[in-house]
């Protein structure tokens with residue numbers, strides 16, 4: 001963060017959203033997104049991702065806090081913000097009888113300065129489907145049509161709500177490639193996703209939401225680094241975890257034993273692995289199925305969700321991403 005407010009294309013401060021009946025879906029979150037950055041919002045089902053993105057899109061008024069997109073309030077100053085943003089909702093909801101080309105033309109008619117519809121369809125790989133009715137498209141093709149429509153206005157800021165849900169592996173990779181190309185051309189992208197590899201691969205920074213609060217935020221590497229690495233192995237018959245050097249001395253921060261299988265957690269992977277291997281060598285012990293791995297974003301996510309659910313060390317506050 002460079003403190004230069006003009007670089008923050010999206011700024012969210014202590015944002016709250018309360019639905020009728022008093023349910024608080026977004027409970028005071030803060031983050032900012034820089035120009036030309038891809039930022040991912042992750043979270044378990046019902047964490048508040050869509051509720052947040054809708055506030056950024058100006059579709060609802062926050063119950064508290066502040067949102068600025070391109071320096072404007074997207075709800076109160078919708079006319080200033082809307083033409084400069086592209087929105088891909090979770091459910092596009094287009095008339096299913098229209099063809100792909102008709103849908104794109106109809107949509108382009110509502111966008112000032114729209115790029116040619118065929119160009120948008122080409123970007124998402126649907127140029128060969130112009131004559132196909134929307135109802136005949138596969139789920140993945142519909143998501144790509146949603147994305148083409150979001151791109152029609154050549155937006156400065158793109159909101160993508162689960163852009164690759166329903167896409168096969170190739171379609172997902174193609175979409176990532178397109179999002180990266182858009183970013184390289186200067187577009188700022190905020191996306192929500194359930195695919196952790198998508199966030200790890202695409203996003204410069206991310207925030208993990210849990211029950212309306214930010215549970216962790218930073219670069220994928222920063223979020224992952226906060227989680228322990230894992231070492232697992234199987235001890236030979238007749239050996240027990242108590243035969244290892246004292247776990248504290250090995251830098252182990254947690255362990256589980258399941259029969260002869262031992263799983264160690266550590267924030268000092270090199271130290272723990274070295275002590276373990278030196279011990280095994282000295283004791284002439286063959287460690288079966290030895291597996292040493294750094295935490296992945298997926299492990300970080302599951303760890304955060306588990307901690308939050310257990311209420312243990314919940315880090316659900318004051319993350320300024």
Ligand SMILES: Nc1ncnc2c1ncn2[C@@H]1O[C@H](COP(=O)(O)OP(=O)(O)OP(=O)(O)O)[C@@H](O)[C@H]1O
Nearest residue numbers: 019020023025043044045046047048049050051052
């Ligand atoms: N219109 C509404 N009225 C009342 N509660 C709502 C409404 N819309 C959403 N919620 C609740 O707000 C919470 C957050 O929902 P939201 O759709 O923002 O979550 P999400 O993180 O996008 O989830 P998912 O990953 O399942 O799409 C959920 O508990 C949901 O049930």
